[in-house]
Amino acid sequence: MIYRFSTLASTNDEAALARYTEGDVILARNQTSGRGQRGHRWESEVGQNLTFSLVLEPTFLAPAHQFLLSEAVALGVVDMLDGYGIGAKIKWTNDIYVGDRKLAGILIEHKLQGS
Template identity: 50%
Template sequence: MSNTAFPLIHVEEINSTNSYLSALCEKQEVADFTVVLSEFQSEGRGQRGNSWESDPHRNLTFSYVLHPYFIDVHHQFLLSEIASLAVKDTLSVYTNDISIKWPNDIYWKDKKICGMLIENNLTNTCINWSVNGIGININQETFHSSAPNPVSLKQITGKEYQPRDILNRFIEQLMEYYDMLRNGENRKVDRLYRHSLFHREGFHTYKDKIGIFKAKITDIEPNGRIVLTDQSGNGKRYMFKEVEYIL
């Protein structure tokens, strides 16, 4: 593969790459695709306020920044879609059965191999910048936290990988998807995202504030809301954290 050129800030240990990069954007102009790569994050964060477990030097923990001035704030979920697709495409080079678990976890079969946390800085209808922190399990062989279903690429394939090679491939894929958004190919990105979803076909088990139910995914709205249709044909719409998969 080609050596993708992008600005890289490499630090041994940091509290959070997202926090570091966001603070940098507050102080100065930071180029698109600037990456902060850390060997260890003491306060790595994920969705729902979770922490991200990662042994030093074994995985990929990084953040990157974009300045998507051409995307309306109401369509900011597109940034989550292209990041998810770029990770999926990257990992699919090394193994099969990679999918996107709504909104942006990356799964191998029914196990989580990657999580991300996107934080957008907004002004009225404009996105000033978008910082996305990503953790991909690459070479970790044992997980110690209470996370229910982690898996690494090495656990799947039995092979050791160079995390930087995977980072380069990811940024290359991300650039391609970002160009699609620049060119107004939003609907194509939407279609690719929906086609890549975990449990995209058939009825599966979910849980909301009312209880457990079976439903199928029938749509993802532009704001990222998922539409689930239960076995009685009733459609339910959920934003992030309002519904969870029962695996």
């Protein structure tokens, strides 16, 4: 299911709520408190950026290997852009650049559950 919001503080914060399940997408036209890696702030312009979160439950991956999701997503984005003739590069492990401009950032946050 895709959940659309006009404004959210953070799509990742919203996605972490228990009401969402695997495969749900949380999309915001405006994200006021987006964040990047290591606590950096993620700036976005209202209606000019794709700010969304996808809820996944990768039970097929051991917790120690879940960092590979970020790499897989980055490779997928670059591959998709390449299909449109856009030469993008990955600044490992989570930034996508076209030329010297940052096009995207990928932030994967985990909520590990005990057995």
